[in-house]
Amino acid sequence: MSAVASPSVSPAARLARQIAFIAECDKLKEIFRQTLNSQSKRAENDAEHSWHLCLCVIVLAEHANFPHLDVLHVLKMLIVHDLVEIDAGDTFAYDTAAMAHQHEREALAAERIFGLLPEDQAREFRGLWDEFEEKQTPEAKFATACDRFQPMLLNCLGQGGGWAKHGITHDRVVARNSQIALGSEALWQHAQKLIQELVDSGHLPSK
Amino acid sequence: MSAVASPSVSPAARLARQIAFIAECDKLKEIFRQTLNSQSKRAENDAEHSWHLCLCVIVLAEHANFPHLDVLHVLKMLIVHDLVEIDAGDTFAYDTAAMAHQHEREALAAERIFGLLPEDQAREFRGLWDEFEEKQTPEAKFATACDRFQPMLLNCLGQGGGWAKHGITHDRVVARNSQIALGSEALWQHAQKLIQELVDSGHLPSK
16 A cells, blocks of 8 residues: 655655544543443443444444445444544433534534544545445445444343433334444344343333 | 355344354453553553554554555454453563463463354454464554554553553563564654653663
């Protein structure tokens, strides 16, 4: 692979800029989510979450609705999809008030954070994030399916702990997570069984 | 993509097995390393570390020594490279006594953990881990370069904090991290500058 550097930027300066970006992104480890990890029951952070999504992709890609999924592209999207939260913070998926201005806050963050990279990479990474947000391509749909499924799985493993403290009910869980079907019908079939088990065991109220 | 299931395993049973593996791997978030994150100064865990390596790969792949690097393969290797530590624990890179039996302990862990997957995937993932351990292919060499560089970067950002508490000296840091050059000469050039800055500022003793 060859670096696409502008003539005015030396290779060493380009690399220094890339490393400054990688250092800045270390902050993602301090952005905590509402989801609880299954073992310690502490809040999951965005960096762990992003890794867990990557694992979902390489294990579950065969179940995507799309026969020619570009797995590398899905992974790239998920590696960077939450970086905007370094500035914008995590928005709880069931907090409709906070979600109203979420995209606006995150777009500002995208400008700053991806802007740390050399120009060509800044454009590429911003493009990955825009594609993820727009959810139109097969890769964005499958990435979103994983991004819905993984916290749902952790909630099911933890007897709905992450949902219970916010009073989230079955209908809202289904409404949000049915988007999994757009990326993988098979995964949504399985997810519905997990959600129903939680209802049956009394850990997720119907209304 | 199509599932390579044996005729005796239903697609639903195959998916259930894959999801059980993804759930088990949640434990990686509780395996703590000696490296400290740059912001909170708490110990980094293996899941965060694995994500940060993936970020390094997609940002720095152009600096690999190899013109035709398979970036997807590098990412797959790094997503799974530390899963064995769920059973075997983290071995500090400068603890030569613990490192003596490290591979043996980790190979046992690989048997159990990758063995949770359907057989074809268990073989694929075990292959990725073996390749990473053997460090012979271009992809394994570049993955290793990132796996050396990222903790080194965090140590440099944290004034050598992760090394200082174990009395690690400059010569040992150089000996271990010079392996970066096998994956990326350019990255090793930059890394040496960062290490030298740490020596010059009095945060890394020469001997």
